[in-house]
Amino acid sequence: MPTTQIRVAIVGAGPAGIYAADILSKSDLEVEVDLFERLPAPYGLVRYGVAPDHPRIKGIITALYKVLQRGDIRLIGNVDFGTDLTLEDMRQYYDAVIFSTGAIRDADLNIPGIDLDGSYGAADFVSWFDGHPDVPRTWPLEAQHVAVLGVGNVALDVARILAKHVEDLMPTEIPANVAEGLAKSPVTDVHVFGRRGPAQVKFTPLELRELGHVPDVDIVVYPEDFDFDEGSEEAIRSSNQTKQVVKTLTDWTLRDPSELTASRRIHLHFLHKPHEVLGADGKVVGLRTERTELTGDGNVRGTDQFEDFEIQAVYRAVGYFGSPLPDVPFDDGAGVIPNDGGRVLGADGEHIPGLYTTGWIKRGPVGLIGHTKSDAAETIRHLVEDVTSGFEDGTLTPAPERDPNAIIERLENQGVPYTTWQGWELLDAYERSLGEEQGRERVKVVPREEMTEISRGVTARA
Ligand SMILES: Cc1cc2nc3c(=O)[nH]c(=O)nc-3n(C[C@H](O)[C@H](O)[C@H](O)COP(=O)(O)OP(=O)(O)OC[C@H]3O[C@@H](n4cnc5c(N)ncnc54)[C@H](O)[C@@H]3O)c2cc1C
Incomplete structure (x- = not known):
């Protein structure tokens, strides 16, 4: 020693x-x-x-x-x-x-059109809605129809935050600039796309089920996207998590369409491989997907059948890097x-x-x-x-x-x-006191200079 x-x-x-x-x-x-x-x-x-x-x-x-x-x-x-x-x-x-x-930062997704105006990385959007000091304060929420590429929990977070009515986020710690931005969003439909089948998604059961309980947001699934090959059956047999996820998704296919009355929707599409982000005048106007089919082992291959979706914004949630x-x-x-x-x-x-x-x-x-x-x-x-x-x-x-x-x-x-731990305690207390005024646990302070000044005791609340 x-x-x-x-x-x-x-x-x-x-x-x-x-x-x-x-x-x-x-x-x-x-x-x-x-x-x-x-x-x-x-x-x-x-x-x-x-x-x-x-x-x-x-x-x-x-x-x-x-x-x-x-x-x-x-x-x-x-x-x-x-x-x-x-x-x-x-x-x-x-x-x-x-x-x-x-x-x-976001992992890359190399498909044509991914750099168009209106195409975003999920990580940047997450940083914005979680009040990260190093991203711009405003986010362009102008799209009525949005695509989210990816079928992991980050894709679910992005889809949920985009689709949720801002009133339902107000009890949380979202910063004022985020509440303001989301309140103006004209979104009605968020389309989530996965390349593979329902048994290959990476959602966790709890996070997926939660989606079904978002007020005034319906989940829409498409029976033609539900296919299970031997690889899928094996995945369902061997993982309780996959089994629960597939059950939740399948239950959604069984609902009567007349039950879908919400003003906003999250559509979950499987066996759709993002092929190209379509643009006009440098801006996103659509997404072209290629229908895929399972190959027996849970993987997929393209079928040369393409479908275009009218969307005005696309978020890639294909992993961090x-x-x-x-x-x-x-x-x-x-x-x-x-x-x-x-x-x-x-x-x-x-x-x-x-x-x-x-x-x-x-x-x-x-x-x-x-x-x-x-x-x-x-x-x-x-x-x-x-x-x-x-x-x-x-x-x-x-x-x-x-x-x-x-x-x-x-x-x-x-x-x-x-800044120091004592400084964090000052900032923590400051954010909690901001929240208290609004009956919330905390309201985040976003600008770095302000965070630093509060932490260093330069700014205090009366
Ligand atoms: C959108 C999203 C949602 C998630 N939701 C969940 C969830 O619900 N449940 C769950 O269990 N997990 C969740 N996770 C996963 C979880 O956040 C990670 O497992 C965990 O945060 C990884 O921890 P880390 O310390 O390695 O990295 P980080 O949490 O990223 O911490 C790294 C730290 O290093 C700092 N840093 C970076 N560069 C420098 C530098 N040059 N100098 C000084 N400091 C630096 C960063 O500012 C940061 O504070 C989520 C992840 C994401 C992206």
């Missing part, structure tokens, strides 16, 4: 970074943990990804709050790794650095930091001493918040193993600057308006 106190920086205060900090600080190592975050608020996609009308999931923040509130992990917010601090800087102050920077960090290895194909169980690998395939990764940037943007915990446990187990031996055999060089205040002095000298 090393006799020195180990200094570890974690970059990214989403669930992965917070779980890693928690597990590390409870390990046998004598350790000081600094948790860096580029935003003035912690919690990553739990705050800026999970839909505002999912308060139960947002409630995971309570557990993350308890970890940071203990006081043994130092949060340093509003500091961007790569801009405010480089890897070389980090090496001066920390023996090990863990990257848990997640994924925030990680972004590279300066001087840190990156796998461009997978959008992750190359690693072996969380140990960051260099171009030679060897572990770069002192560098680790966890969460979505480690294993790709799949999985629920809970998965980031087991993932963090693996990374921390390897870090603890390496540090224990590394200082002794010289594979790990101790950082030269060991005074915990040195990094703070440096940020101050650089004029970086960093």
